[in-house]
Amino acid sequence: MRNLLHAEWTKLRTxxxxxxxxxxxAGAMLALGLLPGLQGSCGTQGPQSQCVAxxxxxxxxxxxxxxxxxxxxxxxxxxxxxxxxxxxQRLGPDGEQDAMAPWAKAGLIVKDGTAAGSAYxxxxxxxxxxxxxxxxxxxxxxGPAGQVTQTQPRWxxxxxxxxxxxxxxxxxxxxWNTVATVPLKHLPPTVLIGMFVTSPQYAEAMNExxxxxxxxxxxxxxxxxxxxxxxxxxxSEQRLGGSTNFEVPGxxxxxxxxxFTITGSGDIAxxxxxxxxxxxxxxxxxxxxxAALIFVVVIGVGYITGEYRHGMIRMTLAAxxxxxxxxxxxxxxxxxxxxTLGLAxxxxxxxxxxxxxxxxxxxxxxxxxxxxxxxxxxTAALLSVASVLALGWGALLRRSATAVTAAxxxxxxxxxxxxxxxxxxxxxxxxxxxxxxxxxxxQSTPQYYQVANLYLPNxxxxxxxxWAGLAVLAAWTAAVLGLAAHRLxxxxx
Amino acid sequence: xxxxxxxxTGLRKRxxxxxxxxxxxxxxxxxxxxxxxxxxxAGKSTTMRVIVGLDAADEGSALVGGQPYRRLHKPLHxxxxxxxxxxxxxxxxxxxxxLWLAHSQGLTAxxxxxxxxxxxxxxxxxxxxxxxxxxxxQRLGIAAAMLGDPAALMLDEPFNGMDPEGIVWMRGFLRxxxxxxxxxxxxxxxxxxLQDTADHVVIVGRGKVIAxxxxxxxxxxxxxxxxxxxxxxxxAAQVLARSGATGVTVTGAQTLSVTGMSAQAxxxxxxxxxVTFSEVSAHRATLEQAYLDLxxxxxxxxxxxxxVTR
Numbered sequence: 001m002r003n004l005l006h007a008e009w010t011k012l013r014t015x016x017x018x019x020x021x022x023x024x025x026a027g028a029m030l031a032l033g034l035l036p037g038l039q040g041s042c043g044t045q046g047p048q049s050q051c052v053a054x055x056x057x058x059x060x061x062x063x064x065x066x067x068x069x070x071x072x073x074x075x076x077x078x079x080x081x082x083x084x085x086x087x088x089q090r091l092g093p094d095g096e097q098d099a100m101a102p103w104a105k106a107g108l109i110v111k112d113g114t115a116a117g118s119a120y121x122x123x124x125x126x127x128x129x130x131x132x133x134x135x136x137x138x139x140x141x142x143g144p145a146g147q148v149t150q151t152q153p154r155w156x157x158x159x160x161x162x163x164x165x166x167x168x169x170x171x172x173x174x175x176w177n178t179v180a181t182v183p184l185k186h187l188p189p190t191v192l193i194g195m196f197v198t199s200p201q202y203a204e205a206m207n208e209x210x211x212x213x214x215x216x217x218x219x220x221x222x223x224x225x226x227x228x229x230x231x232x233x234x235x236s237e238q239r240l241g242g243s244t245n246f247e248v249p250g251x252x253x254x255x256x257x258x259x260f261t262i263t264g265s266g267d268i269a270x271x272x273x274x275x276x277x278x279x280x281x282x283x284x285x286x287x288x289x290x291a292a293l294i295f296v297v298v299i300g301v302g303y304i305t306g307e308y309r310h311g312m313i314r315m316t317l318a319a320x321x322x323x324x325x326x327x328x329x330x331x332x333x334x335x336x337x338x339x340t341l342g343l344a345x346x347x348x349x350x351x352x353x354x355x356x357x358x359x360x361x362x363x364x365x366x367x368x369x370x371x372x373x374x375x376x377x378x379t380a381a382l383l384s385v386a387s388v389l390a391l392g393w394g395a396l397l398r399r400s401a402t403a404v405t406a407a408x409x410x411x412x413x414x415x416x417x418x419x420x421x422x423x424x425x426x427x428x429x430x431x432x433x434x435x436x437x438x439x440x441x442x443q444s445t446p447q448y449y450q451v452a453n454l455y456l457p458n459x460x461x462x463x464x465x466x467w468a469g470l471a472v473l474a475a476w477t478a479a480v481l482g483l484a485a486h487r488l489x490x491x492x493x
Numbered sequence: 494x495x496x497x498x499x500x501x502t503g504l505r506k507r508x509x510x511x512x513x514x515x516x517x518x519x520x521x522x523x524x525x526x527x528x529x530x531x532x533x534x535a536g537k538s539t540t541m542r543v544i545v546g547l548d549a550a551d552e553g554s555a556l557v558g559g560q561p562y563r564r565l566h567k568p569l570h571x572x573x574x575x576x577x578x579x580x581x582x583x584x585x586x587x588x589x590x591x592l593w594l595a596h597s598q599g600l601t602a603x604x605x606x607x608x609x610x611x612x613x614x615x616x617x618x619x620x621x622x623x624x625x626x627x628x629x630x631q632r633l634g635i636a637a638a639m640l641g642d643p644a645a646l647m648l649d650e651p652f653n654g655m656d657p658e659g660i661v662w663m664r665g666f667l668r669x670x671x672x673x674x675x676x677x678x679x680x681x682x683x684x685x686x687l688q689d690t691a692d693h694v695v696i697v698g699r700g701k702v703i704a705x706x707x708x709x710x711x712x713x714x715x716x717x718x719x720x721x722x723x724x725x726x727x728x729a730a731q732v733l734a735r736s737g738a739t740g741v742t743v744t745g746a747q748t749l750s751v752t753g754m755s756a757q758a759x760x761x762x763x764x765x766x767x768v769t770f771s772e773v774s775a776h777r778a779t780l781e782q783a784y785l786d787l788x789x790x791x792x793x794x795x796x797x798x799x800x801v802t803r
Contacts, residue, residue, distance in 0.1 A: 003567075007597035014589035015582060311580030315637070318545045318574055319597040321563040492548040 004320055004329040012333055015306070018299050022337075025295035025383075026345045032288030033349030034356055054116035054241075056270070057185075061366050062137040063200075064116045065241020065266025068109070069253050070194030071234065076161050079108050079193050081259065082173065082228040083125050084153040088199055090220045091248060099220070102128035103452050104199035105268065106148075106224030108158040110165055110184070111192045114240055121184050122196065122268065123167030125154045127222070132450075133167035133180035137270050140450045143169050143179035148224075155228070163187055173228065194235065197224045197264035203454045219248050219265050227259035241266045269451045271365060281444045282367045282375060283460045285353025286346065289379055289442065290415065296338050296383050297407045300390030303334055305400040314493055323488045327395055331388045331481060338387045342380030350376050367444050378441025378466055385473050386411050389435055392480035396487060410476065411435045419458050427456070428463040435476045437462070440469030498522060498676055499572070499645055503553035504543055506700075513539045514550065515700035521678045523644065526671045528691030528708075529680040530784060536700040537680040538576070541649050545574055557645060567598045573638030573646040578630040578653070583623020587614060587633050590622050591640065598641050605640070612636035613662065627654025635666065645676040652686040664690045684784035694780075696787055704787050708780065715783030720756050722749040722763070723772035732766035733759065750776070 012018060056062035073079075088100030107124025121135035123143070131143030131154065148154050155170040166181040203217035237253045248265040304327075307313040320326050350372055357364050367375070390407040397403040414434035418427035431437050440462035447455045455461035462469060499521040506514040514536050521527045529537055542548040544555040546563040557565065557572045565571050581590050591605045609618045612632040617625070622633060631651050638646050648667075652660055667690055670677050681687055687694065687708075694711060696704040704711065721744075722729065730741045730749060739753030751759055756775045763770050 003597055003599045007593045010589065010593040010596050011585075014585050014593070016584055306582055310582050311577050312582055314542075314547055314576055314580060315574075315594065316597075317547055318576065319569055319594055321546045321565070321568060492542070 001325060001329065004325055005333055007319070008326075008329045008333040009337075012303065012337060018302065021295045021299045022341060025292040025299075026341060028291035028295065029286070029288035029345045029349055032291065033285045033353040054271075055366065056117045056137040057119050058136065058138055059366070059368055060138070061271040062117050063241065063267040063269050063271050064118075064137075066105075066196045066198030066239075066268055067251055067253060067262050067264030068111075068114070068192075068194060068196050068238045068240055069235050069260055069262055070109075070111075070192040070238065071231065071236070072190050073110075073160070073193040074190040076159075077193070078157060078159040078230070080155065080157040080173075080228070080230040081108060081195060081226045082153050082155045083107065083148050083224050084227055085150055085225040086125060086127075086148040086222060087224075088127055088220060088222040090202060091218050093218075099202075100127040100147075101199045101202055101220040101222065101452065102126070103267070103269075103450060104197075104220065104222035105132075106197045106222060106226075106262070106264075107195070108156050108167075109194065109196045109268075110158055110160055110187075112184075112187055113192060114238055116241065119184055119187065120268070121158070121165035121167070121182055123156050123158050123169065123179055124196075125156070125224075127199070129450075131156075131169045131179055133182065134268070134450070135165065135182045135184060137268065138448075139182065141180040141182075143167075144171075144177070158193070160187075160191065160193075193231075195226050195260060195262060196268075197222055197262040198266045198268060199264060200267035200269070200452055202452065221248050221251060221263055221265040223250075223261060223263040225256065225259065225261045227256070229259050235260070239264075267451070270446075270448050272445060272448065272451050272453045280357070280362060281365050281460050282350055282354055282372060283442045283444045284357065284362075284364070285349050286375070286379055286442055288349070289346075289382070289439075290412075292342070292345070292383060293386055293415075294408075294412060296387040297390040297411060298404060299338075300334060300387035301394040301400060301403040301407055303330060303391055304394040305398060305403055308398045309400065317493045323493075324485050327481065327485050327488060330395075331391055334391055335384045335388045339380045339384035342383040343376065346376040346379040365445055371444055374466065375442055375444050378438075378470070381470055382438045382441050382473070385438065385470065385477055386435065389473065389477040389480055392477060392484050395484035396480055415439055424454075424456050427458075431457055431469075432463050433472065435473045437464050437469040438473035440464045441466040498558065499544060499647065499678055500556045500559075501540060501544065501553070502555075504540060504550045504555060505552040506539060506543065506548065506550050512700050514543070514553075517553070517697070517701060519695045519702055519705050521645070521647075521676045521695075522693070523676040524671055524674050525692035526667050526677045526679060526687075526690055528684075528687040528694040529678055529697070530684050530687065530694055531682065531697035531703075533682050535682075535697045537682075537697060538649055539700075540697075541574075541576060541647055541678075541680065544647060545572070545576070547576075567641065569594070569598045569638075569641035569643060571641070571643055571645065573641060573643040575631075575634035575638045575646075575648040575651055577649065578627060578634040578651075581622050581630070581633070584621055586619050587622045587625070587636075588618040590633065591637055594637055595640055600640060608636040608639045611639055628656055628659045631655055631659070631663070635663075643675070645678075646670060647678045649680050650682070651679060652681060652683070660686070683781075685779070685781045688780045694784075696784060711783050711787075712777070712780065715786055719776035720751045720754060720759050721772070721774050721776050722751055722759060722770055723747055724749065724763070724768060724770035726768045726770070728766065729763065729768045729770065732768050733762055736762035736766070747771070 054062050054064045086106050088104045089096045090099040104127035105124045107122055109122035111120040112118040123133050125148045130145035133141045155173045157168040159166045165184050167179045168176045170176045199220040199222035202220050251263050251265055253260050253262045354364050393406045394403040414430045415436035418430045443462050447461050501519050504514045504517040517540055543550045595605045612635050614632055693707050725747050733741050738751050742750045744750045760773050
């Protein structure tokens with residue numbers, strides 16, 4: 001087998017056309033990744049225009065934008081209040097319209113200061129997801145279901161005990177049940193405690209039936225009435241977060257006879273890319289993957305159809321009568337070569353492409369080192385296995401034109417359609433069953449169920465997890481190679 | 494030394510309605526050049542493809558050194574093959590083409606350079622093989638067949654496309670391979686190419702062996718003891734007929750062909766009869782004539798009939 005691998009490697013490296021195609025694949029990725037057309041406004045209009053992102057305790061970018069009525073609390077303590085009313089509005093081009101955002105939030109919060117992205121724990125009622133206990137942006141635990149109405153108010157209680165915070169809810173202020181007890185590390189002795197209201201950006205798809213998926217969206221706001229407060233003043237009000245919380249009319253607070261009415265807009269949650277988010281993910285630097293894919297598909301097909309075309313396959317099979325091994329050696333050599341090349345190019349593009357984008361004033365969502373590594377290795381794996389699938393088509397169909405067509409139809413076209421013209425449902429279906437499912441390996445921002453967004457392929461969200469997408473591609477590859485091996489064994493060469 | 498023989502026994506193969514091989518049986522012995530001759534479509538290439546396992550026979554067996562080819566480890570060390578000189582990827586250099594083949598057999602670049610010199614390709618080895626003439630590709634194919642220093646070689650139409658100088662070189666090369674004790678099977682559809690090269694011929698037509706004989710015997714049989722007489726004396730035919738000739742044929746204005754008499758007997762009879770003559774020679778058939786005699790019934794493509802098969 002070692003001799004065979006050596007022979008196949010010699011074949012691959014001694015054909016100038018394939019070397020050029022490899023260089024072209026790498027060049028396309030580098031050019032599209034490092035010379036992007038995207039321009040942004042962050043930092044390009046003077047120091048004031050810097051896009052400063054809130055980064056949460058886990059190092060990921062977060063939204064930390066809400067109306068906060070608070071006071072300082074030193075040491076352990078508790079806060080109890082009743083949310084007796086909650087309404088929501090959507091702000092569109094035609095003005096305000098009554099519509100509660102499902103993830104509108106109103107409740108009690110303990111927070112380590114007012115700096116954006118600081119640690120917190122909160123118990124809240126939501127627009128449509130019942131009572132929740134959330135902390136540090138990423139973590140969410142469900143409590144009792146049901147919306148707050150005038151006839152059905154909701155009591156909430158938050159208790160600090162050292163580094164743990166307990167959230168409780170009650171329908172009547174008498175019988176309490178614990179939603180969750182969560183750790184909040186390194187909390188200073190004095191923290192801010194109080195009430196908050198916020199309501200996230202909404203987004204909805206347009207043109208669902210035909211043409212590219214467009215999205216429309218805009219801010220929402222929520223208003224909640226708090227009473228039965230167990231802590232006395234003085235209270236101070238602060239609007240935290242980005243400019244939207246200031247621009248939306250009506251945001252603020254109003255003391256009532258028994259408590260407060262608070263209106264807020266924004267979210268306390270992980271930041272997402274896409275219609276309801278801001279900025280682009282690191283995957284944006286890998287736009288050239290698509291072009292590189294076309295080149296490696298052509299190489300993969302030609303790696304074997306070139307031998308059929310000139311009859312050289314007979315010499316190959318005469319030199320190695322065990323035909324299955326020839327196919328296996330080709331797959332191994334091609335896969336390893338494309339993987340190595342893909343790894344190097346993807347690493348360069350992800351690392352330096354981000355810098356270029358930021359230099360152009362584009363806001364790039366930060367990603368952890370592990371995520372960047374996964375995206376880089378995933379891109380290499382995608383290109384590598386796709387080239388082997390193309391080899392399989394070549395071995396099965398034997399003619400370059402037919403095999404390239406089959407490879408493009410199965411690998412390249414589904415991705416292209418899903419990213420451009422298909423409605424969201426069809427796009428997601430295609431990205432579940434076609435080899436293009438492996439593009440999921442490039443997803444760099446996770447999908448959060450507790451953040452309403454259009455999680456669509458063309459925003460970098462795939463219907464399958466990365467490993468499952470790779471498994472779909474690998475299954476196609478195994479099936480096509482298997483058929484090809486069968487045909488190679490059965491037929492005269 | 495490794496057993497150098499190639500043994501083909503009772504090979505049968507059909508392609509649809511066409512019988513390509515019909516109980517093909519022969520043996521290629523070591524130490525000589527065996528010509529494998531027959532018209533196009535006689536089954537020569539199919540037989541060779543079956544020997545190296547590219548085509549599967551419906552029946553029969555083909556052994557190289559007593560073993561099926563498929564079972565050989567590094568097979569090009571046992572059997573060097575040239576199946577189709579044109580079958581290479583044109584943009585690869587000649588040397589790189591030999592290099593991948595060498596690597597597949599665990600051989601190094603040094604062996605590649607040796608066979609390049611043997612085949613006389615030293616000056617063009619680093620040029621794209623696609624730019625080679627067919628004659629040069631044949632040399633490249635010979636170099637490829639020699640890579641594993643095999644005890645047996647099997648070459649399909651190696652003379653095709655070669656210039657006269659190349660043909661002379663090829664003949665000498667094949668003779669030297671046989672002299673080294675190797676078994677050499679060389680196919681051709683032109684018997685004349687094998688004149689002065691082959692020691693033995695396997696003549697095939699329509700998928701079966703028509704003759705399996707040494708070249709010497711074949712020529713003797715084709716000559717059939719005919720004597721050619723050059724004379725302008727009209728009495729010559731009568732004189733010879735009276736002297737014991739079984740047949741006298743006028744083959745030209747001044748030539749007769751005589752059977753049933755040796756050349757010496759013809760000279761004696763003509764002298765005794767006072768006939769003047771310019772030439773008496775034992776007729777020596779060319780290999781080509783012998784071949785045409787033998788295959789007259791088996792030729793598949795005839796101008797008048799058109800192709801019988803395929």
